[in-house]
Amino acid sequence: MTLEYFKVDMLTFVFVCLSISVTGLHAAFTVSVGNPAVKVKENEGVDLKCSYTADFGSSPRVEWKFKDLKGSQTLVYFDNQPTGKYAGRITVYDGGLRFNKVTRADTGDYDCEVSGNGGYDEKTIKLTVLVPPSKPVSRIPSSVTTGSNARLTCFDTDGSPPSTYRWYKDNTPLPEDPTKFPNFKNLTYKMNIFSGNLEFASVSKLDTGSYFCEASNGEGTPQRGDAARMEVQMSGKVQNFEMKMCFPDDLNVGGIVAGVIVALLAVGLLLFGLWFASKKGYLPKKAESKPKQAVYTQPRTDDMDDEDGEFRQKSSFVV
16 A cells, blocks of 8 residues: 555656646747847848747737837737738738838837737837938037036937947047046046037136047948037136236226326327427527628727827727
8 A cells, every 4th residue: 555655646746747847848828039139221121020829829919019219109010900100011920020121210119919818928029220320410619718618419310229429629539538548638528429428517728629520330331520610718717817917906007008098198299289380380490500701890099009100900800
């Protein structure tokens, strides 16, 4: 009796183990996909594989839903037929969905949902339509003041997968982290290669230069935007500081300037007055030098010598 009971228990144990193994290998109501991440070039066809276990029944309910990159969700296949814009573009068969030709707008997540016999399951396939980047649109301020913040933006509207970005200054590529490179350690920008933003928390004169961005996503040739020059001007505070360095606060700069102007006006008026008076003859002219003439004078009687009666000339000419 003991041996028979032992044999029965062993058989029961083996049966239970086999049942568990079979159940584990073939889970009930299961949906599976061939490739959860599919990539295809634009304007080409592609298959999204989706299969399910037999316990859903012979005619389960199959639906396909699409969620784009912005999070908007739409029905692709519902009530055994394509919906709206997908009519004529897709074919649903036992085991998947086929796009005849994809566009960049088809990039997103596709949910394969199956229900039947009281069971339900779903799986998601991520479809990426490969599109090279286009020429990026960038915004670069033409003039900023020292100490202010500045943001340079760059965006490619077509690249799929989304492009990453890098910036150039004076035709030299800027590193993503300037602190790791000695030649750029004095620059204080922050670059986001995913959003395309180049931000300066506090610009300096060193940031003056010509900038342009480049977009790339591994498809086709990287595209560059137009270059534009950003000039960094001194702020009013810096200018005031330099003026104070040249002219102390206790020096009346305005008074000095006004005094100089008044003095120049006075000198100008004086010169004009002299010129006018000279032209009208109000000023005395220089005396003309005349040659001296000799004048003869007759001798006086007292010039005669009384004793000898002779004439003695004492002065004959007066010059």
